[in-house]
Amino acid sequence: MSTLTKFLMIGSMLAMAACTNAGRFGADGTGASGVGSGAIVPGSANDPTSPAYFNQTIGDRVLFLVDQSNLSPEAQQILNGQAQWLSQNVDYVAVIEGHADEQGTREYNLALGARRANAAREYLISRGVAGNRLKVVSYGKERPIEICSEEACYAKNRRAVTVLSAGVLG
Template identity: 45%
Template sequence: MLLFIVVIAACSRTPNNNVGMTGVGNTGPGGGAPGSQQEFLVSVGDRVFFTTDSSSLTPEAMATLDKQAQWLNQYANYRILIEGHADERGTREYNIALGARRSSIVVNYLVSRGVNAQRIQSKSFGKERPVAICNDISCWSQNRRAVTVVQ
């Protein structure tokens, strides 16, 4: 009986190892450590979406980019890569050019919000790296994007 009580007591103790709710140290619920790439992804968002054949920023995209700019200005030690992407429709050449316009508009927007241009690179992947593959608007809309990769 004494052994049973000792085992139960040991199991009910929480070790004092500063592991938060995420299991990744003292990071809070799901956001990653302040200034980490994980925090950027979860708290700010790493991608913006575009409409068909467009490189114009939507109001939702601008709101996300405003949060990105604020985070990037706070954590100026990171360099970033802006990846431009397109959906599978159209030629490879057209989609590379469209992805380049998309990444360029994001770079320009971030720079206009105070992010140092020397920290930013951009690259177009066109339709070469889809996140969703199907012949439907639900997939195409996910692939028309620009992604900010924190390096």
Template identity: 60%
Template sequence: MTLTPKALMILAALTLAACQNPDRYGAGGDGGAGGAGGTPYVDTTGLGDPSDPRSIAYFNQTVGDMVHFAVDQSTLSDQARSILTAQASWLNQNPGYAIIIEGHADEQGTREYNLALGARRAASVQQFLITQGVSSARMKTISYGKERPLQVCSDEGCYAQNRRAVTVLSVGAGV
């Protein structure tokens, strides 16, 4: 299936709850365009064809929608900077998308501290994207703390994947 950008926009508007409520983890799990985590509660029907370089699916899978962090840290690794540089380049070429940057923490640490830490991580990504020319008006940040792990095991292999910031796209700039 190949969708034109216009058809994609209509489909997205029909199937997604647009940007009124950026919490894509709300009940029903249909609030946004989803990350690459493959979590079953994210509606993936509106993400477009991953072979279409202008699709959200392409952004998520090929550019990479996610960067990871060391324990308690919000500094960007070289690998994270490389992914974010590619994200910025894509976002600058596709100005029609609004951006929510989600910050997440692993389950080590208290609920409150992890909320603050997730916010730090999201802000770190946002600041980097701004330096790469992405308009701050397109971006919002949100922290989920340790509330939405990507991996559910309780060892470092999972924790490392859960300490993340995810760049989530939705249609329509100027949220």
């Protein structure tokens, strides 16, 4: 139960982060204001060892086409970044959450989400991340981050999200 609560909290944080990504990239890209005179605040998004950096700068999620679990070139690029980060930050483990959009039955979407999460996991392993640091879980269509019934939302809901936590997987 506490694990789930944690997932949900992280999930809603990510949802907010996703909404503000464009602005954030713009602000960070200019490299100037905000954080102060170039100092890196530990744990903030400009601390390369922080989960916030992983989530926002590298990207914690990859998206999929309808019914697909193939990794696009863009998805592979994000996962390359995730693999590199995980190899440099060995104190972290991850649960990869697979999701589907609402177009499909509950059971099939659970299985489809598992395919997606596993595709991301297998790719990270192929890039050198130890398998025992990566668990998968599927939420099927139970946890959309976007709620409209249009492709614009569906595209964001068909995802595999790498959720970090410190320490050893239980």
